[in-house]
Amino acid sequence: MDLRQMRYFTTVVQQKNFSKAAQLLHVSQPSLSNAISKLEKEVGFPLLERNTRSLHLTDSGKIMYERALELLNKFDHLTKEMKEVKQTGSGHLSLGLIESAKHWMPKVIHHFKGDFPNIKIQLLELLGVEQVQQSLLNYETHAAITNQMVTHRDLLAYPIYNERLVLLVHFQNELSQRPTITMKDLEREPFIISTSGFQTRKDILHAFDKEQASPNIMYEIERFETACSLVEEGLGVTIIPENYIKYSTFPSIRPRYIQSEALQRTVYLAHSKNRYLPPFIHSFLNHTTNFLKSENS
Amino acid sequence: MDLRQMRYFTTVVQQKNFSKAAQLLHVSQPSLSNAISKLEKEVGFPLLERNTRSLHLTDSGKIMYERALELLNKFDHLTKEMKEVKQTGSGHLSLGLIESAKHWMPKVIHHFKGDFPNIKIQLLELLGVEQVQQSLLNYETHAAITNQMVTHRDLLAYPIYNERLVLLVHFQNELSQRPTITMKDLEREPFIISTSGFQTRKDILHAFDKEQASPNIMYEIERFETACSLVEEGLGVTIIPENYIKYSTFPSIRPRYIQSEALQRTVYLAHSKNRYLPPFIHSFLNHTTNFLKSENS
DNA sequence: TAAACTTATAACTTAAAATTATAAATGTAA
DNA sequence: TTACATTTATAATTTTAAGTTATAAGTTTA
Numbered sequence: 001m002d003l004r005q006m007r008y009f010t011t012v013v014q015q016k017n018f019s020k021a022a023q024l025l026h027v028s029q030p031s032l033s034n035a036i037s038k039l040e041k042e043v044g045f046p047l048l049e050r051n052t053r054s055l056h057l058t059d060s061g062k063i064m065y066e067r068a069l070e071l072l073n074k075f076d077h078l079t080k081e082m083k084e085v086k087q088t089g090s091g092h093l094s095l096g097l098i099e100s101a102k103h104w105m106p107k108v109i110h111h112f113k114g115d116f117p118n119i120k121i122q123l124l125e126l127l128g129v130e131q132v133q134q135s136l137l138n139y140e141t142h143a144a145i146t147n148q149m150v151t152h153r154d155l156l157a158y159p160i161y162n163e164r165l166v167l168l169v170h171f172q173n174e175l176s177q178r179p180t181i182t183m184k185d186l187e188r189e190p191f192i193i194s195t196s197g198f199q200t201r202k203d204i205l206h207a208f209d210k211e212q213a214s215p216n217i218m219y220e221i222e223r224f225e226t227a228c229s230l231v232e233e234g235l236g237v238t239i240i241p242e243n244y245i246k247y248s249t250f251p252s253i254r255p256r257y258i259q260s261e262a263l264q265r266t267v268y269l270a271h272s273k274n275r276y277l278p279p280f281i282h283s284f285l286n287h288t289t290n291f292l293k294s295e296n297s
Numbered sequence: 298m299d300l301r302q303m304r305y306f307t308t309v310v311q312q313k314n315f316s317k318a319a320q321l322l323h324v325s326q327p328s329l330s331n332a333i334s335k336l337e338k339e340v341g342f343p344l345l346e347r348n349t350r351s352l353h354l355t356d357s358g359k360i361m362y363e364r365a366l367e368l369l370n371k372f373d374h375l376t377k378e379m380k381e382v383k384q385t386g387s388g389h390l391s392l393g394l395i396e397s398a399k400h401w402m403p404k405v406i407h408h409f410k411g412d413f414p415n416i417k418i419q420l421l422e423l424l425g426v427e428q429v430q431q432s433l434l435n436y437e438t439h440a441a442i443t444n445q446m447v448t449h450r451d452l453l454a455y456p457i458y459n460e461r462l463v464l465l466v467h468f469q470n471e472l473s474q475r476p477t478i479t480m481k482d483l484e485r486e487p488f489i490i491s492t493s494g495f496q497t498r499k500d501i502l503h504a505f506d507k508e509q510a511s512p513n514i515m516y517e518i519e520r521f522e523t524a525c526s527l528v529e530e531g532l533g534v535t536i537i538p539e540n541y542i543k544y545s546t547f548p549s550i551r552p553r554y555i556q557s558e559a560l561q562r563t564v565y566l567a568h569s570k571n572r573y574l575p576p577f578i579h580s581f582l583n584h585t586t587n588f589l590k591s592e593n594s
Numbered sequence: 595t596a597a598a599c600t601t602a603t604a605a606c607t608t609a610a611a612a613t614t615a616t617a618a619a620t621g622t623a624a
Numbered sequence: 625t626t627a628c629a630t631t632t633a634t635a636a637t638t639t640t641a642a643g644t645t646a647t648a649a650g651t652t653t654a
Binding site for chain 4: 004027028030031034035038051052053
């Protein structure tokens with residue numbers, strides 16, 4: 001019993017005539033006769049009462065007819081849906097983000113939505129590079145914005161922009177007035193830094209190392225948002241990616257560049273090397289890189 | 298795109314492995330690979346991201362998978378239902394009846410229900426032989442109890458019993474006391490008879506003719522029930538099939554046999570010659586004839 | 595009674611789904 | 625690292641089933 005037989009059967013019932021049904025189905029009449037009688041053999045009872053002058057559904061055949069119609073209808077929906085899926089993929093985009101990307105990403109999405117208004121977008125916050133790799137390899141995210149090069153053989157990462165790390169101090173802090181600031185200058189300030197596991201923490205500690213300085217860590221936080229609130233209250237100083245503060249406004253905070261080559265980082269766009277990504281996702285990735293090129297040029 | 302391909306696809310997804318799925322499906326692995334890639338070509342996008350070490354659904358494939366499961370599930374229900382239908386037919390029996398059968402038929406049904414408790418039975422009242430033929434030819438009824446031989450070439454009718462027609466008079470009527478009654482005796486009585494179109498009317502008028510008598514028709518009715526009520530009130534006399542009054546009780550009515558060969562009739566069980574009738578209907582027909590044989594022996 | 599239709603059967607062709615054998619890629623274990 | 629097991633894909637071939645044409649048998653209509 002297959003869909004072809006059901007299509008044949010329902011058409012014969014509707015036409016009440018094998019020959020006409022065969023024409024509609026673009027098959028020969030004997031082929032149709034044969035298909036129906038095979039179907040009858042399979043179910044084990046006659047579906048149609050037929051001779052050269054009349055054609056009736058049997059009682060049992062009527063039940064078969066109703067069910068067959070339902071099934072064919074469902075199949076029809078399926079093929080239609082697949083045609084849509086072919087155009088728009090699943091209509092779902094899952095993105096992993098580092099915190100500093102959360103301020104420019106909405107602008108990219110805004111552009112993208114102009115082309116693909118019906119795509120559902122899921123934004124996931126990803127902490128370390130481990131989490132980025134896992135989510136990409138497990139197909140939990142289609143792509144990720146990350147601040148560390150991923151080296152996994154099944155993943156591809158390419159740099160999309162560089163950003164400086166910037167010092168944030170309270171405007172009443174003496175440092176806000178200095179013409180130049182070095183890492184050494186920060187040693188006595190209460191320092192606010194990400195908890196262990198975050199890439200930013202590693203970047204900052206590495207920069208201190210390079211300048212043979214060490215921070216006076218007083219607060220460990222998970223989100224830059226929290227760090228900013230602490231600085232706003234004058235409780236300490238912190239270093240965060242430039243892009244985070246660029247789009248935010250904290251009235252009492254003064255951002256200051258520090259003279260240190262190490263205080264910058266590269267941000268990457270990563271995705272699976274082999275995974276099939278539908279056209280709209282490629283389009284999104286292009287939107288992203290183009291937006292960042294124009295922003296940083 | 299057919300059910301076979303969907304079954305293959307869903308099994309591969311569930312097994313996450315072509316080779317294992319092929320074993321489960323009792324086909325060779327290349328056949329399965331081929332079927333899936335054909336399916337992918339047809340829908341126009343990859344369903345599975347696969348290589349020698351991993352197998353993932355694509356986003357679009359996931360939608361296909363869900364829909365395919367639904368469709369296969371519905372198909373499963375259909376095949377199960379058809380197995381039941383094979384056993385019990387449509388579970389529906391439609392019977393055409395003449396009025397006088399309505400009193401013994403419930404007893405037959407009672408027996409029948411012992412064997413087939415879940416069959417739904419529809420009882421239709423059929424008037425003339427025309428209506429009987431139409432309902433049988435249009436497959437509106439599976440069988441009919443009728444009091445006239447049907448001669449249509451597609452119909453089959455066989456006698457199931459003979460019944461006498463009996464005179465009904467009010468107990469105060471002088472006729473109720475006579476030792477013998479002839480048709481002539483009825484000429485001055487107000488006579489109650491079925492309206493034109495009913496076979497009983499023809500039978501009775503024919504009997505009067507044979508005895509060179511003619512009734513004094515004062516009332517025309519459609520149902521024996523009505524005729525009995527009129528007699529009960531002493532408004533006239535009537536002649537009805539013995540079987541009707543046999544199972545009813547009207548306190549004031551006295552049934553009397555009349556000496557007339559013509560005052561009897563044969564009741565037939567009729568059905569379509571060629572129409573397929575499921576086993577339970579044949580069983581019902583047997584129940585009927587057996588019941589009547591034992592009743593009238 | 596002939597002509598026009600119906601569905602079914604038979605013989606044959608065509609298409610597709612299956613098989614076996616084998617290649618290519620990768621993982622595992624000595 | 626090499627040998628071996630295990631994965632999916634490809635190629636050549638066989639088998640199955642679906643389709644075709646021709647035609648028979650039965651009915652209806654003109």
